[in-house]
Amino acid sequence: MSRRAATIVDVAKRAGVSRTTASDALRGHGRVSEGTRVAVEQAAAELGYRPNTAARSLRAATTGTIGIHLPEAMTRIDYYLQTVYGALEQAGADEVDVTVITSRRLAGEQPPPSVDGIILLDPLADDPVAERLLALDLPIVTLERAFGEVATGVVSADHEGAIRELLDHLASRGSAAPAFLASPAVTDWGTRAQVVYSAWCREQRIQPTIVERPFGSDSAAYAEATREVLAARPQTDAFLCGPDGSAIVVADVLQDAGRVVGEDVLVAAMVDSPALAYTDPPVTAVDLAPRAAGALCVELLVRIIRGEARPDASVPLPIEVRYRASTLGR
Incomplete structure (x- = not known):
C-alpha cells in the first residue's frame, strides 16, 4: 500500500509552527524569520512534501470560485x-461562484475541487473529509x-454568553432543575x-x-x-434545547404529559427559527443569525484570498436571545 502523501499540516507539525506560517515560509510570503523558514x-x-501546484496557480490566477x-x-x-x-447571497455580491463540497464527493481518492478557498461550516471532529480539506494548502475559513491546532480564518459567536444569559433567565423565572437536550x-x-x-x-450547585x-x-x-429526562428526573422544571427543531418536539411531549409550558415548565432553544416564533406558546431562543454567518464567512474568505486579511x-x-412566552408565561 502506498504511503499517504505529506500535507502542509504535516510539515507544520514537524517544524513546530502553524499551517499558515508553514505555507508562508514555503512561498516566501508574510513575516517569517529566516530560522523559521529554514526549519519549515x-x-x-x-x-518529501510536494506543494499543491494547482493551489498555487489559483493564487496567481484565481478561478473566481470558492x-x-x-x-x-x-x-x-x-x-x-x-447559512448556505x-x-x-454574499458570494453574488462579491462576484464569486460557489461549489458545494459534499462528503461523498471526497470520500474516496478523488482530487479536491479547483477552488480559491474553502468554507467549513461547524467542522465535525470525526469528519475525515473536513480533516482532508483542512490539510489543503488553500485559504480556509x-x-x-x-478541532486541533489548525489555524484558519474564523467566524465565531459568543455562545457562552448567550447560553449563560438563557440559564440565568430560566433561574430568574424559578427554574431550579434545568435539563439540557444537547447536540454531541x-x-x-x-x-x-x-x-x-x-x-x-x-456554580449554582445544581445536578446537571x-x-x-x-x-x-x-x-x-x-x-x-x-421522556427519558422526565422519567429519570420528574422534578425537571426547564429544558434547554440544543438541536435545531428540538424545542417544538420537547414542548409537545411536555404538554402531552400534562405540563403547562411557560408556567410549571420552561422551554428555551439554543437555535432560533421562524417556527419557534409562531408555535403555541412561542419559544424563547437564541437568534444565531445564520444568513449573516454565511455572509461573514464568504466576506472573510474573499478578503483572505485577495490578501486584504490575515x-x-x-x-x-x-x-x-429572543424572549417569548415559553419562558415568560402566557
Missing part, C-alpha cells in the same frame, strides 16, 4: 441551509473553530455548549442533566430524549 524547508524535505463543505448529516438542518443561503460534543459549538451548561450548574442526540436526528429521537483572522458574529 527542512521539515518539507524530510517528509467551496463550501457541509457534512451530509447537516443538510437536513434548517440552520445550516440558511447567506453565503450564496470555518464557522466556529476547527463533536463540533466547537456542541462542545462549548456542554462545557458552559456544566459549569453553570456547578445532559441527554445527547446526534446531529440531524428526527422528531422521534427528541421526543424519546424528553489567513488566521477572526470575525465576531453578533447573536442575541
